[in-house]
Amino acid sequence: MLNPMTGKPFAWDEYYSATDTILIFGLENDFSAQICDVAAQLNVKVYECSVIEDLIAIPAFMAIVNPQEISQEDAALLFELWQEHDSSEFKVIFVEKPCSHWPSPLPSCVKVDPGLFADLQKLRLSILKQKTSANRQERIARQCEERISRILMILKRLQKGPVKTRELAKEFKVSVRTVQRDIRILERIGKPIGYDEQEKAFFLLTRERLWE
Template sequence: MSKVRNLLNPMTGKPFAFDEYYAFDDTIQIFGLDTDIHAQICNVAAQLNIKVYECSIIEDLIAIPAFMAIVNPQEISQEDAALLFELWQEHDSSEFKVKKTSANRQERIARQCEERISRILMILKRLQKGPVKTRELAKEFKVSVRTVQRDIRILERIGEPIGYDEQEKAFFLLTRERLRE
């Protein structure tokens, strides 16, 4: 369900009405659809508080921000298809790389967080089985020894009782018996 935002009109200082602006996160574009499909999309969009923009020309597919475009390809002429292709090629130019780079960075950060969480859980699982050496874990996960040590410190911070055996040079999970010693 789309969240209504209060965007201010810079000319008046007052908020725009919901139907006075289009944004990438609350707009669906449609182009060349049959009347019954058009009506169905509009009904569903109204229930979800999403705007529908009916593109009158092919350039609207590029110019109007939207998170989805529903297009009847049979309604696109050869000339319009060529124009659309040309406009999409412009998006591959260096001027648009900044936005792609930002999106790629966000995706990479999310992927790194997922990898770290799974690595920490795997370390906890290994600790439950017995003592583990940081070098072994680092080699297994293809990260540095320091990264494994940081992950173990995170486990300690969230309340996992972890000890270090100086003789074996390995970390282990403290049990109730070991805590009493």
Template sequence: MSEVLSLLNPMTKRPFAFNEYYSFNDTILIFGLETSLTTRICDIAAKLNIKVYECRSIEDLLAIPAFIAVVNPRKITQVEAVILAELWQEYDTSEFKVIFIETPYSYWPQPLPSCVKVEPDLFADLEKLRLNILKQKTPANRQDRIARQYEERISRILMILKRLQKGPVKTKELAKEFKVSARTVQRDIRVLECIGEPIGYDEQEKAFFLLNRGSLWD
């Protein structure tokens, strides 16, 4: 939650409130649920510190990031069902899961996308519902961690390139600056070489340098 508070709303220039910012690892989407079912899922989500977004249209189902959606498919028209089924085909269950709380009408394209599960008895057991949410949140958190690792590595690689543009730099200096191992630095340098950056290594100085001061990223 502290991470959300550190993000500024570009429209208001103020930090996002908890219920103003939705991400794929902390949000449940609901669509077409009766008030009593909405209340139940909101109660469970509150205990798990997870947000619930009540979708008013299929556009919301597609646009709002979330790790799970609980949907009454009978509240969706035939035209909308075709659109959703086609787009949901692109999802992997490790990223996003859709739970139908009713058996869908026959106009839904078959077979249903792999991310869609039909569970008419989902709300019969609240503990089962809670476990369903937690089970799906685990891979969502894993995907988030992987994405963050990639972001960190891309940022580090670009910073290393920036250092190299200023002159030779030693592996141990980069390792200390970025709090990684010398081997990690060497792998990052290799990535730069693979994308075409001309990097040399001075055996005597034990330092990397650009063979020319120009860069593909200038």
């Protein structure tokens, strides 16, 4: 990814994303070092949060946190934000039992695991499992975005005139069947589309044609 200020690619440790970053907060130095060692093996970045705002602002697929280092006011804020997270995309691990000021029950993305550092293999598997899940969700989201973009482009082409599925398939580098499915979606959302058997092409029905 390019740095918009310099026009040059970000260095590996200058850019954090929801598919390659772990956040840590309030951990002892030994625990932080263990996470960094395991993360390096998995090609994962570690961002040590110095303030609560970092836990909110920095994109990541996992946060490993000592909840006892978080104030009641900040706990209420994080609780509300984490309620909106799906654990398949973002997971929080509490390395200590939360203080009584934490709302209960905890959000579904939060897991309490005081024994996380007892076994490095367990720590490694926890990180790897969540990274894999987050990457899968990112891939699904990207595919959905690509499909929405393609469907909108097909609609734009239909508005200009008849289009042949083979031409669209070649243009978008997908199968003819995929183009046909995309056109069916346009029909389901209310776009009147006809098919010319002779020309083997789809076209957008005008109001006049609808009444023929």
